[in-house]
Amino acid sequence: LRVGFFTTKTVAAGTELTFDYQFQRYGKEAQKCFCGAPSCRGFLGGENRVSVRAAGGKMKKDRNRKSALTTVDEELEALLENGEGLCDEKQVVSLCRLMVRVETMEQKLICLKLIQNTQNPSCLKQFLDHHGLSLLWIFMVELSEAKGNSATGIKMQIEIMKTLAVLPISTKNMLEESKVLTLIQRWAQTKTLPQQTENGA
Secondary structure, eight states: OOOOOOOSSOOOTTOOOOOOOOOOOOSSSOEEOOOOOTTOOSEESOSSOOOHHHHHHHHHTTSOHHHHHHHHHHHHHHHHTTSSSOOSHHHHHHHHHHHHHOOSHHHHHHHHHHHHTOOOHHHHHHHHHTTHHHHHHHHHHHHHHSSSOOHHHHHHHHHHHHHHHHSOOOOHHHHHHTTHHHHHHHHHHTTOSOOOOTTOO
């Protein structure tokens, strides 16, 4: 995480500067501050986590919706060009940023296919490192909030499950912490997940 500081007036050399660390953060835990000042809140970034969706929502708040959708489609198209999923960390980061911005079911399905088609194990690990499970959780929540069990919704559930299957999820804790497991269990209880046939199809 990089933070930039800018002033609106000239600051003389040697001037003491202060800074309010109560910025919103994109991450799991706030960092403890050891400055020792009596007025210090004790944490850099506050005690409450900012959701991935909230972080993305701020970026697109003032964006023209039509041009934003066009940009998302163009960026997805660029990632699809090699036909082999994600190839490097730059593409992983691009996809993660896109997953916060996508709005249509078609765009979400493309994101999932990009992950599924990724052959490079390190890219799949990097996706997890870049809060990939939290991004998938957003897709799952939005799908669960949609009314009815349309064929498109069921297809989306299947693709999410396929995507989870290819990710190198090493522990159950990863699924629990991202809240993905809770939603999978809810889907299973409400029988919205498609049942396998006897031949496994």
